[in-house]
Amino acid sequence: ELKVEQNPLFLSMQEGKNYTIYCNYSTTSDRLYWYRQDPGKSLESLFVLLSNGAVKQEGRLMASLDTKARLSTLHITAAVHDLSATYFCAVDIEYSGGGADGLTFGKGTHLIIQP
Amino acid sequence: KAGVTQTPRYLIKTRGQQVTLSCSPISGHRSVSWYQQTPGQGLQFLFEYFSETQRNKGNFPGRFSGRQFSNSRSEMNVSTLELGDSALYLCASSLDPGDYNEQFFGPGTRLTVL
Numbered sequence: 001e002l003k004v005e006q007n008p009l010f011l012s013m014q015e016g017k018n019y020t021i022y023c024n025y026s027t028t029s030d031r032l033y034w035y036r037q038d039p040g041k042s043l044e045s046l047f048v049l050l051s052n053g054a055v056k057q058e059g060r061l062m063a064s065l066d067t068k069a070r071l072s073t074l075h076i077t078a079a080v081h082d083l084s085a086t087y088f089c090a091v092d093i094e095y096s097g098g099g100a101d102g103l104t105f106g107k108g109t110h111l112i113i114q115p
Numbered sequence: 116k117a118g119v120t121q122t123p124r125y126l127i128k129t130r131g132q133q134v135t136l137s138c139s140p141i142s143g144h145r146s147v148s149w150y151q152q153t154p155g156q157g158l159q160f161l162f163e164y165f166s167e168t169q170r171n172k173g174n175f176p177g178r179f180s181g182r183q184f185s186n187s188r189s190e191m192n193v194s195t196l197e198l199g200d201s202a203l204y205l206c207a208s209s210l211d212p213g214d215y216n217e218q219f220f221g222p223g224t225r226l227t228v229l
Contacts, residue, residue, distance in 0.1 A: 032215060042205060042218040102148055102160025102171055103218060
């Protein structure tokens with residue numbers, strides 16, 4: 001059974017600081033996704049990481065994937081209040097015959113950025 | 116391009132009733148997946164439909180079912196509602212999970228079971 005663990009689950013930080021959210025998963029996969037969810041809202045796709053060593057950046061967020069370590073990180077640079085949200089990582093496994101199982105999500109990191 | 120739409124947005128039902136939720140995927144997307152989100156269990160995969168066929172199913176009881184129509188629109192049904200079925204139900208669509216499974220989520224249907 002695929003398990004996805006995120007840490008920390010709660011993070012309160014000040015604007016201007018840097019921090020990293022970690023996502024570990026239990027089964028070989030090279031397909032990892034990061035999503036953002038604002039309170040009462042749906043999930044917004046942030047990054048799709050599809051190979052070992054993949055790195056993607058958007059604004060103050062940067063995501064990377066190490067498939068050998070089964071680890072992805074989401075790094076926040078010089079945090080601003082608007083980045084306050086819950087961040088989820090998710091993993092799936094492609095079937096050899098095509099198609100894929102549903103996404104298995106981590107429990108989410110609730111991020112609060114204070115002025 | 117319109118995003119994923121879900122109807123209704125909110126529902127209140129009582130135990131024992133049944134409910135049907137609807138999802139329209141992004142135009143051109145052929146795969147529709149359903150997820151349940153609760154504070155205790157987080158986001159859990161319910162099932163995925165592609166070309167009107169259920170390809171994958173999560174670990175949920177048979178009370179949860181779904182279907183997909185030829186235009187890729189999907190419905191999910193929950194029969195004999197229980198209090199624990201109260202949740203946000205999210206629908207997501209993707210082009211074809213065989214390539215990669217970036218899923219785009221709808222706004223969700225918040226179901227409350229009394």
